[in-house]
Amino acid sequence: xxxxxxxxxxxxxxxxxxxxxxxxxxxxxxxxxxxxxxxxxxxxxxxxxxxxxxxxxxxxxxxxxxxxxxxxxxxxxxxxxxxxxxxxxxxxxxxxxxxxxxxxxxxxxxxxxxxxxxxxxxxxxxxxxxxxxxxxxxxxxxxxxxxxxxxxxxxxxxxxxxxxxxxxxxxxxxxxxxxxxxxxxxxxxxxxxxxxxxxxxxxxxxxxxxxxxxxxxxxxxxxxxxxxxxxxxxxxxxxxxxxxxxxxxxxxxxxxxxxxxxxxxxxxxxxxxxxxxxxxxxxxxxxxxxxxxxxxxxxxxxxxxxxxxxxxxxxxxxxxxxxxxxxxxxxxxxxxxxxxxxxxxxxxxxxxxxxxxxxxxxxxxxxxxxxxxxxxxxxxxxxxxxxxxxxxxxxxxxxxxxxxxxxxxxxxxxxxxxxxxxxxxx
DNA sequence: TCTCCGATTAGAC
DNA sequence: CTAACGGTCTAATCGGAGA
Numbered sequence: 001x002x003x004x005x006x007x008x009x010x011x012x013x014x015x016x017x018x019x020x021x022x023x024x025x026x027x028x029x030x031x032x033x034x035x036x037x038x039x040x041x042x043x044x045x046x047x048x049x050x051x052x053x054x055x056x057x058x059x060x061x062x063x064x065x066x067x068x069x070x071x072x073x074x075x076x077x078x079x080x081x082x083x084x085x086x087x088x089x090x091x092x093x094x095x096x097x098x099x100x101x102x103x104x105x106x107x108x109x110x111x112x113x114x115x116x117x118x119x120x121x122x123x124x125x126x127x128x129x130x131x132x133x134x135x136x137x138x139x140x141x142x143x144x145x146x147x148x149x150x151x152x153x154x155x156x157x158x159x160x161x162x163x164x165x166x167x168x169x170x171x172x173x174x175x176x177x178x179x180x181x182x183x184x185x186x187x188x189x190x191x192x193x194x195x196x197x198x199x200x201x202x203x204x205x206x207x208x209x210x211x212x213x214x215x216x217x218x219x220x221x222x223x224x225x226x227x228x229x230x231x232x233x234x235x236x237x238x239x240x241x242x243x244x245x246x247x248x249x250x251x252x253x254x255x256x257x258x259x260x261x262x263x264x265x266x267x268x269x270x271x272x273x274x275x276x277x278x279x280x281x282x283x284x285x286x287x288x289x290x291x292x293x294x295x296x297x298x299x300x301x302x303x304x305x306x307x308x309x310x311x312x313x314x315x316x317x318x319x320x321x322x323x324x325x326x327x328x329x330x331x332x333x334x335x336x337x338x339x340x341x342x343x344x345x346x347x348x349x350x351x352x353x354x355x356x357x358x359x360x361x362x363x364x365x366x367x368x369x370x371x372x373x374x375x376x377x378x379x380x381x382x383x384x385x386x387x388x389x390x391x392x393x394x395x396x397x398x399x400x401x402x403x404x405x406x407x408x409x410x411x412x413x414x415x416x417x418x419x420x421x422x423x424x425x426x
Numbered sequence: 427t428c429t430c431c432g433a434t435t436a437g438a439c
Numbered sequence: 440c441t442a443a444c445g446g447t448c449t450a451a452t453c454g455g456a457g458a
Contacts, residue, residue, distance in 0.1 A: 040445035047439085047445075063444040081445090108439055195437050226451065228437090255447055304444055351446090408443095427458100434453075439446100 009240060010122060010145055010172060012114040013152040014097055014129060017140040017160065019110035020048035023089045024079055026138035027416040035076040039064055042259050042408045043080055080412035088417040092137050100129055105244045113149060113244055126168040146171040149242045150235035153192040154210065158182075183211035183236075193232045198225065210236065250288045250357065256281035257351020261408040263302070264347045269402050270299065271337050277352045278333045282326040285354055286383060289361070291322035292354035295329060297336040302348035313340040322358055325379055329354075 016022060020038035025031045035052035039045065046053075046062045056074055058067055064078065071078055090109045098104045101114035116122055126143040133141050144156025151171050159169035174182065188210055189199040205224070207213050213229075214236040222230045231241040256277040264270055274297060285292055296316035302308060315336050323329055333352055414422035 042443095042445070044443085044445050061445085065443040068443090110439080193437065197436065228451070251448075253448075257446070259445070302444095305442095429458080430456090432453105432455095435451085437449090437451105439448100 009147050010116040011152040012116050013144045013156040014112050014141050015156050016110040021050045022139050023086050037078050038081050080409040082413050084415045142167040144169050147238045148235040148240045150192050184209050186210045188213050253355040254281050254284050255353045259349045260405040262404045264405050267341045271334050274333050274337050278330045279326050281354050285324045290357045291324050291360050292357050293319050293322040294356035296353040297333050300349045311345045
């Protein structure tokens with residue numbers, strides 16, 4: 001229950017519409033009103049769709065090869081994902097949003113919570129947010145407002161779905177009766193935290209709509225479905241349980257892995273690939289000022305080809321001392337690849353995971369082991385060069401000339417915002 | 427029997 | 440022409456091993 005002493009929160013969830021596709025359209029206005037999709041790494045699955053593509057029945061997460069014919073038939077433009085572009089556009093959007101609220105949580109690449117508590121004329125402000133983001137970046141957004149994060153997300157869903165809302169919906173403006181009838185019309189699967197499995201299990205308990213979940217017997221819910229859904233229920237009942245997290249907490253594990261564009265059979269190529277993944281993972285680690293003391297390396301064959309021999313080895317080792325040094329960690333990673341490698345398999349994917357992560361500052365040292373002074377200058381220079389001239393400008397040497405394993409990206413747009421040579425409207 | 431830990435599950439985007 | 444199905448991250452929960 002909402003305590004009477006507690007001020008009603010006004011939380012906004014601002015979500016970009018069809019974000020990746022919208023980013024592409026900013027630099028290709030000719031694509032507006034046409035079916036466009038963005039594909040996952042390796043041009044594998046559909047991960048963003050324009051409204052026109054959705055209308056054709058193209059599903060989120062659908063494998064590209066399944067819809068290729070349909071796409072050709074309807075002139076759907078399919079683009080490889082261009083993360084440099086999306087990350088840059090995201091930063092621009094997030095910076096604009098931050099101007100509207102002192103407290104902001106950047107929840108994902110295309111979503112941000114804003115705390116608008118105590119501010120007047122929220123609807124006007126929301127339209128202003130939409131308008132300014134559109135004018136300054138070309139990205140369309142929707143705004144949902146509610147007393148909790150879960151209800152703000154739901155409000156955003158309503159704003160997106162109902163044209164009459166014109167992209168803004170404030171749950172807090174509704175009467176109790178309006179809330180009841182609205183929530184009774186929305187499927188429980190639309191609730192943040194309720195996925196496919198959970199909604200199937202919930203329906204066995206006759207919980208089908210958001211209102212059903214809001215009114216369900218709490219103790220039973222807790223016993224059958226756990227603490228997460230209990231929090232969700234309380235949030236639907238307007239009792240805040242999920243706090244706004246303004247500063248992003250340091251990651252507890254960092255993974256870098258990728259499927260290969262072509263199957264890999266030889267050890268050296270695998271080592272090259274893992275070296276690159278290690279460099280990426282270590283750079284992320286240094287970016288958050290951390291060290292890791294456990295590394296895990298894994299290889300895998302193609303699980304979608306059961307007729308081929310399968311092998312999915314994975315080994316982890318503790319590091320003698322916590323580190324974020326690419327060269328050092330790469331020695332271990334290479335060693336693990338050698339240990340796991342078995343000839344005769346067609347490898348489709350590999351990766352590295354860094355864990356047992358601690359702040360780089362408070363180093364725990366073993367008083368019995370003589371400590372080698374750690375030279376961080378090489379890594380700092382490397383990070384600085386890559387930040388200045390673009391990722392991959394400088395990397396730890398790999399001799400391999402065979403690059404056939406690199407990601408398939410046959411349909412990528414230019415890096416419009418970060419590459420001087422990119423020509424828009426080509 | 428209790429606790430710990432790694433593996434598995436479920437969810438988000 | 441064929442074959443083709445993403446990558447990261449967190450928290451909760453489960454189940455076995457060891458104390």
